[in-house]
Amino acid sequence: MFGDKFYKKLNKLSPWQQTVFALALAERMYPNYRLFADTAGFGSGDRFRQCLDVLWTYLTVKGSRVDLSAELESFENFIPDPNKFESYGAWPALDACVALGAAYNSVICRIGEEAQEASSASLGTVAGFAELMAERELEEQELYEHELMEAEMEFQVELLERVAQPREADAILAVRDFAAQDGVSNIGISLDA
Numbered sequence: 001m002f003g004d005k006f007y008k009k010l011n012k013l014s015p016w017q018q019t020v021f022a023l024a025l026a027e028r029m030y031p032n033y034r035l036f037a038d039t040a041g042f043g044s045g046d047r048f049r050q051c052l053d054v055l056w057t058y059l060t061v062k063g064s065r066v067d068l069s070a071e072l073e074s075f076e077n078f079i080p081d082p083n084k085f086e087s088y089g090a091w092p093a094l095d096a097c098v099a100l101g102a103a104y105n106s107v108i109c110r111i112g113e114e115a116q117e118a119s120s121a122s123l124g125t126v127a128g129f130a131e132l133m134a135e136r137e138l139e140e141q142e143l144y145e146h147e148l149m150e151a152e153m154e155f156q157v158e159l160l161e162r163v164a165q166p167r168e169a170d171a172i173l174a175v176r177d178f179a180a181q182d183g184v185s186n187i188g189i190s191l192d193a
Contacts, residue, residue: 002153009160010115015106016059020172021163022103022118023055024179028155029096029122031185036093040085043078043093048100051075055103056176060169072104091128092187095121119156122186126152129187152186 013021030052034045054071058064079097082090099118106114130146131138143149162178165171184190 002157006157006160007116007119009164010119011112013115013160013164015110015112016167017163018112018115019055019103019106020059020175021115021159022099022106023052023059024159024163024175025118025122025156026096026099026103027052027056027176027179028181028186029092029099029125030180031183031189031191032089032092032125032187033096034191035189036080036087036089037078039089040080040087042080042085047075047078048096051100051104055107056173058107060172068104068108072101072108075100088132092125092185092189095125122156123149123152126186148187155181155186 010018010021030045030048033043033048037043037045037048051071054066055068058066058068075097079101080090080093082094084090098121102114102118102121105111126146126148127138127143130143130148134142138146144153159175159179162171162175183192
């Protein structure tokens with residue numbers, strides 16, 4: 001179902017569902033950012049985690065008040081510029097930041113493309129990692145047949161189905177737990193290892 005059909009369904013989600021979708025992808029990519037921040041000495045994995053938690057709370061606790069613009073702005077200094085780092089890890093970390101920013105922006109200044117932006121960032125992380133492992137640029141067909149890319153597409157399709165439910169705090173928190181994937185990111189990074 002991935003491709004045009006998937007993106008048509010994604011774009012038909014209500015605004016809050018698109019926020020949950022983008023935030024879930026950021027949640028899944030959190031280990032990528034955390035590992036980069038811890039090893040490069042740049043950014044803050046704790047701050048990224050806090051930004052995730054603030055938005056999850058905003059979505060699930062009625063009456064929660066937070067200045068999302070200020071929250072996002074305060075995180076901007078922790079976004080890596082991969083061209084300033086020798087480590088490949090800066091790229092997946094940046095993609096995690098793109099997904100997090102998309103989730104926040106879907107509430108702050110909704111354009112309607114934030115969920116798709118987060119989807120593309122997550123797919124880009126997987127494609128870049130697959131090419132890094134292959135030590136060469138992969139053809140489009142090779143990328144789509146790569147086991148990590150297949151797993152990413154399956155994850156996003158399943159995520160779309162889980163997000164396309166009525167708005168209830170328990171359902172949103174279940175999406176968060178699903179997205180956390182027991183602490184393993186979209187490229188297999190685990191913080192417990």
